[in-house]
Amino acid sequence: MQAPSLGGVQVPRGNGSTVVRLRHGASLNDFADKIDANPASLVTVLFHLGEMATATQSLDEDTFGTLAAELGYVIEMVSAEEEDRELLGTFDIDLEAEEAGESDDDLAARPPVVTVMGHVDHGKTKLLDAIRKSDVVAGEHGGITQHIGAYQITHEHEGVERAITFIDTPGHEAFTAMRARGAQVTDIAILVVAADDGVMPQTVEAVNHAQAAGVPIVVAVNKIDVEGANPAKVRQQLTEYNLVAEEYGGDTMFVDVAAKPGIGIDDLIEAVLLTADASLDLRANPSKDARGVAIEANLDKGRGSVATVLVQSGTLHVGDAIVAGTAHGRVRAMFDEHGNSVDAALPARPVQVLGLTSVPSAGDTFLVAPDDRTARQIAEKREAAERAATLAKRRKRISLEDFDSELKKGKVESLNLILKGDVSGAVEALEDALLKIDVGEEVELRVIHRGVGAITQNDVNLATVDSAVIIGFNVKYGERVEELAEREGVDVKFYSVIYQAIEDVEAALKGMLKPEYEEVQLGTAEIRQVFRSSKFGNIAGSVVRSGSIRRNAKARVLRGGTVVGDNLTIESLRREKDDVTEVREGFECGIGLGSFNDVVEGDTIETFEMREKPRV
Ligand code: GDP
Numbered sequence: 160m161q162a163p164s165l166g167g168v169q170v171p172r173g174n175g176s177t178v179v180r181l182r183h184g185a186s187l188n189d190f191a192d193k194i195d196a197n198p199a200s201l202v203t204v205l206f207h208l209g210e211m212a213t214a215t216q217s218l219d220e221d222t223f224g225t226l227a228a229e230l231g232y233v234i235e236m237v238s239a240e241e242e243d244r245e246l247l248g249t250f251d252i253d254l255e256a257e258e259a260g261e262s263d264d265d266l267a268a269r270p271p272v273v274t275v276m277g278h279v280d281h282g283k284t285k286l287l288d289a290i291r292k293s294d295v296v297a298g299e300h301g302g303i304t305q306h307i308g309a310y311q312i313t314h315e316h317e318g319v320e321r322a323i324t325f326i327d328t329p330g331h332e333a334f335t336a337m338r339a340r341g342a343q344v345t346d347i348a349i350l351v352v353a354a355d356d357g358v359m360p361q362t363v364e365a366v367n368h369a370q371a372a373g374v375p376i377v378v379a380v381n382k383i384d385v386e387g388a389n390p391a392k393v394r395q396q397l398t399e400y401n402l403v404a405e406e407y408g409g410d411t412m413f414v415d416v417a418a419k420p421g422i423g424i425d426d427l428i429e430a431v432l433l434t435a436d437a438s439l440d441l442r443a444n445p446s447k448d449a450r451g452v453a454i455e456a457n458l459d460k461g462r463g464s465v466a467t468v469l470v471q472s473g474t475l476h477v478g479d480a481i482v483a484g485t486a487h488g489r490v491r492a493m494f495d496e497h498g499n500s501v502d503a504a505l506p507a508r509p510v511q512v513l514g515l516t517s518v519p520s521a522g523d524t525f526l527v528a529p530d531d532r533t534a535r536q537i538a539e540k541r542e543a544a545e546r547a548a549t550l551a552k553r554r555k556r557i558s559l560e561d562f563d564s565e566l567k568k569g570k571v572e573s574l575n576l577i578l579k580g581d582v583s584g585a586v587e588a589l590e591d592a593l594l595k596i597d598v599g600e601e602v603e604l605r606v607i608h609r610g611v612g613a614i615t616q617n618d619v620n621l622a623t624v625d626s627a628v629i630i631g632f633n634v635k636y637g638e639r640v641e642e643l644a645e646r647e648g649v650d651v652k653f654y655s656v657i658y659q660a661i662e663d664v665e666a667a668l669k670g671m672l673k674p675e676y677e678e679v680q681l682g683t684a685e686i687r688q689v690f691r692s693s694k695f696g697n698i699a700g701s702v703v704r705s706g707s708i709r710r711n712a713k714a715r716v717l718r719g720g721t722v723v724g725d726n727l728t729i730e731s732l733r734r735e736k737d738d739v740t741e742v743r744e745g746f747e748c749g750i751g752l753g754s755f756n757d758v759v760e761g762d763t764i765e766t767f768e769m770r771e772k773p774r775v
Contacts, residue, residue: 273323278361281353308455311508347375521588716762
């Protein structure tokens with residue numbers, strides 16, 4: 160059906176519920192394609208709706224929504240996952256069908272994957288160390304234990320040797336960043352609560368994150384060796400968050416531990432296995448192509464891209480062609496957390512993978528492709544989709560009304576940031592947390608570049624162009640970069656605690672905000688009698704009813720509750736015959752409002768000032 164549209168252009172219209180599916184980062188061209196319209200006419204319609212865009216520009220969901228509503232369509236944005244599924248489908252890879260086709264015989268038990276969360280300083284890192292040391296077969300591994308982002312231990316449970324995988328990046332930031340990318344790697348969360356400190360803000364956050372993800376929690380009540388430790392109080396506090404200890408009739412396991420001296424670690428591991436066995440069906444098919452999630456990645460000088468991946472199903476082999484996020488390549492070598500080389504990695508095994516062409520992000524899913532070429536094509540398509548989506552996000556929407564003023568600069572303020580970190584997990588977590596800072600509409604925070612490794616000349620150059628601040632997390636300057644940054648006047652800040660970085664950025668953002676003013680009432684006066692003066696105009700003989708009346712204060716006149724004069728100033732103020740600067744409550748005075756003469760007996764004069772509102 161053709162019908163005249165805004166601006167007289169002809170556009171095929173929907174019936175009000177015609178659904179158009181668009182991927183993230185789509186442009187008017189894509190939309191036009193779907194509804195068989197001329198892209199130029201969509202540009203015109205959008206223009207009449209107060210939005211300016213070119214046909215090839217990526218638009219966000221809101222803009223498409225407005226346009227679609229006007230034309231009788233309903234927009235459905237295809238999620239990144241769906242998009243990925245569609246993309247893989249074109250390569251004949253159907254992960255869901257594959258899973259649905261698996262029978263009980265195909266599935267084998269796999270180790271649980273555990274994340275340690277809790278408030279800062281409650282002992283997460285120490286606990287991860289203690290658990291690592293408790294490994295019954297650690298001695299046999301040989302090699303030097305190194306941080307690869309996750310490790311696996313073996314524990315004897317009811318006569319059976321059981322493996323458990325621990326994500327070695329404590330805290331819920333990484334957990335959340337991964338979830339935000341649609342990756343769920345954690346089966347069980349250990350919530351660490353220091354018995355001498357009790358439930359703290361990040362304890363609550365961690366509980367919320369785990370519960371939102373539907374991940375069962377085992378509580379490790381830590382530091383029971385410290386004087387003043389009160390494990391019972393922790394149990395009692397946590398009941399408020401639906402974590403009721405078994406001994407109180409609930410179903411959450413609480414274990415008293417002391418990570419530093421290594422007390423109760425075995426019991427904690429037992430509790431993890433018992434919780435896994437009681438509430439989870441942890442099985443995966445080991446005999447198929449592997450897939451899983453990248454947990455951490457960095458660029459190594461000698462070895463190139465080094466990514467730790469967690470296999471979630473199938474078995475990963477050296478020689479496999481893989482795609483991880485937008486990185487691809489062939490698995491050249493794999494190493495475990497002891498630096499030993501590994502030929503095959505089964506479900507729930509974390510391994511360091513060498514051979515990727517670039518560094519994936521934490522939380523990126525990986526899968527094995529039939530061959531190198533397919534791996535590359537999937538990676539390229541994902542990259543294109545990601546780029547388009549980023550562009551759409553970045554586009555600042557400008558309506559016609561404020562287009563002009565917006566152009567006159569100063570109105571749109573943004574703080575541009577470049578984030579560099581030692582591992583991609585940290586960078587992701589930092590970006591995620593920073594973008595969550597809420598400072599209202601006036602100030603915008605943009606992360607214009609992020610990456611792993613030292614701060615380079617390139618970063619500084621980029622910061623110069625976009626007037627950005629560089630944030631380095633656990634990284635240093637590259638060679639001769641410091642001089643360049645100083646010369647160019649680029650602000651570079653270094654941190655090793657995420658919270659500090661977030662606090663600083665938040666403060667900076669608040670400082671950048673234009674001050675907000677609020678009206679504060681100073682005093683009111685009731686007019687008793689009006690004196691006419693040829694020299695000063697009308698003088699309101701008044702009595703001050705509240706506060707005080709000051710000369711030069713801003714004022715308005717009210718009659719029966721309505722404002723009859725606004726934007727006035729107390730131009731003259733007298734007591735008896737004397738000019739005064741202030742008259743207090745209960746006293747009589749003569750008030751002159753300059754050229755404003757419309758005052759009658761019974762009116763109220765209200766005075767006020769504008770005060771800067773502190774940001775909270
Ligand atoms: P995180 O911030 O949660 O990773 O906490 P850390 O593992 O870094 O521990 C914070 C501090 O508490 C460190 O000084 C640890 O030595 C100390 N700590 C951790 N666990 C225990 C414990 O069981 N007993 C005692 N006395 N101190 C502990």
